[in-house]
Each structure stands twice: as structure tokens, then as C-alpha cells.
Amino acid sequence: MSNPRPLGFDAIAEARRQWEAHGWDAPAAMAATTSIMRAQQIILATAEEALRPFDLTFARYEALVLLAFSRNGSLPLGKMGDRLMLHPTSVTNIVDRLEQQGLVHRVAHPTDRRTKLAEINEDGRRIVDKATEAVSATGFGMGALDDAELNRLTAMLRKLRVAAGDFPG
């Protein structure tokens, strides 16, 4: 989680200074963008480190959680892609691996023969519980922020997601 070669200064603040010095537009948006990029990198690295003992990537973990939360423990692959905002081919790949790991298997859809369901099994549920404990224990790398701040962050990014057309709002 910690950076092996820390800088002595805030690279994003420095970039913003230069951005403005060059007379470029939208410095606040640039700084926020770069901050989100870096935050995502930090959070992802933290989570993946916690997930390594379970041989799960964050994407596979998210997919497992989604299935664990679903009504019957199964969902059509396409619906998974919609929920996780992933390309269909990525879903195929993820389900392939989870199936190889014996945590999930593909099942025929009861009425639509085009559709395949991914179904989580008992091993999958056990793993997802343990993996969640491990990830939660790291606080997702967000220990520096309290719950009020986290909620404000989530609310701000919600606006962004609505504007991008993720959901009606």
C-alpha cells in the first residue's frame, strides 16, 4: 500500500501550478481528475494485496460479491456486465476464471437459451465472506478519512455518475 519511492512534495499540486502558469484551462478539474486516478491506484493496490491470499483480483471479487447479493445466487452474464460496468468479453473472462477456481459455474437460463447464468456455490460464498473480512480490515486504504468525509465523497461522485448517464438520479 505504501509507495516504495515517495516524492518529497505533492506532485498534483505542482502539476496544477504549472498548468495554470501555462494558461491552460480547467485546472481544478485537472487536479481532481489526477487525484481520482491516483486514489483509484492506491485503493486498488490495497484491495488486491488483501485479496492475494484468496487468489482473487478486485474485479473477480466484485463479481463474487454481486452474485452473493443476488436473489438466487445467480445472474445472467449480461446483467453482471451492466451492474459492474464491464464489457461482455471481460465478464466472460472473469466468469471463466471463477469457474476454473471452482467458485462459480455456468447454468442454462430457464427460458432464454441464448443466456447463461453464473451461479455462486458454497465454496464461493465461503471465500467471499473471508475475502470481505480481509478487505474490510484494510479499511479499503481509506483510513485517513472518517465516515462523514467518505459519505461526502460518495455524494459528490454520485453527481458525476448521474451526469455520465449511469442512472437517472
Add this chain to the structure above:
Amino acid sequence: MSNPRPLGFDAIAEARRQWEAHGWDAPAAMAATTSIMRAQQIILATAEEALRPFDLTFARYEALVLLAFSRNGSLPLGKMGDRLMLHPTSVTNIVDRLEQQGLVHRVAHPTDRRTKLAEINEDGRRIVDKATEAVSATGFGMGALDDAELNRLTAMLRKLRVAAGDFPG
């Protein structure tokens, strides 16, 4: 930038509800994490769409900007990796491509023969100016937030970066 298959509801709010219903820990951190992941995806897609006419990925664009901002228009590859938080291999790959595109070339370090410098040329500077115009025009996909919100966002994520050891703070 807009999602081809929008959901009718907020998937992250729904995930949080289920997370709490299962009695799992740190729901606020989970929701914030997932929000950052999705925000990064949106922003990246927006930027890459704007950069496509210039045949640049966001990573290559960031590298070009870094070089354009540097004192002599050149930096050692390792230093670029530190600033951009990239693995040395990724820097090699990025500079390879920028060199193929004729925007950058590798130069020997004046005193240390291990080190190579990436140096931006006139074409590179011209492209980075135009690309910046294109990216700024999209507001980085953050049009839904005003400058005050963007600054609060940046400040919160700054805490996170300090905690991860990016810089002393």
C-alpha cells in the same frame, strides 16, 4: 462518455444497502471505494475519447505533459515513473510508443551512462497543446461539479495520498 445501458437505480447505493444487511464492515469505505473506481472509469473514458484523434492514451498524454512541464523538456525514465506512479516497465513501454510516434526521443544522460532521458520535441509540444485543449474542453467529464466541489474533492483525496505514503504531507 455516457453509458450505453444505464441502470434504473444507483448500483452503489444498492450495494451498500446489501452490504449492511449482511452485517459486513466499513460500508462507508466500501461505497466510497466503489464510487472512486467508477468515477475513474468515467473520467478515463471521457479523456481517452478526447485524445483518440491524437492517437494518445491518457498515460501517454500524462507523460507528454510531464515532459512539457520539465525544465529542459527532458527527464530520466526513472524520474518519470516516480512522478507518474508507474512501474519502470510501463515507462519503457510508454516512451517506446511516444518515440514511434515521433513526439519524443531517448537521449543519453550527460554523466550517468545507465540513465536515459526522454526528451520532448517540437511535434510533441504542439500535440500536447492541442490535446490539452481537447481534454480541457470536456471538463474531464466533471462538468457536474463546480470548482469549490472539485477543490474539496482534491483535498480529501490528498489526505488519502499522504496516508499511502505518496509524499510527506
Add this chain to the structure above:
DNA sequence: CAACACTAGTTGGACTTCCGAGTTTCTGTC
């Protein structure tokens, strides 16, 4: 000054993601 450890960059391999194209299966319309 010789041996050893460290640093800078590259190479090859595994993994993930997306895009385009293709197959199979519905669905709506005439």
C-alpha cells in the same frame, strides 16, 4: 583496488481489458 551491493533500464511472460467479428437464439412484423 577488488569484491559486493545497489541503481537504471530493458526483455519476456502472465494477466486484464477492450474492440471487432461471428454464432446461436429470440422477437416483431408482414
Add this chain to the structure above:
DNA sequence: GACAGAAACTCGGAAGTCCAACTAGTGTTG
């Protein structure tokens, strides 16, 4: 009932990232 169009999934290929191992050059230390 036939058929054009849409939908669900998969396959092959390109691009990007990281890791482990390697080469070459530098620094340190006895």
C-alpha cells in the same frame, strides 16, 4: 409462418500493466 433485426455470449487480436530476471554501470568498503 418467414425473415430481418436485435440480443447474448464467445473467440481472436491489440494494447496496457505488472512481475521476475537480466545487463550494464555506479558506489562503497574493507
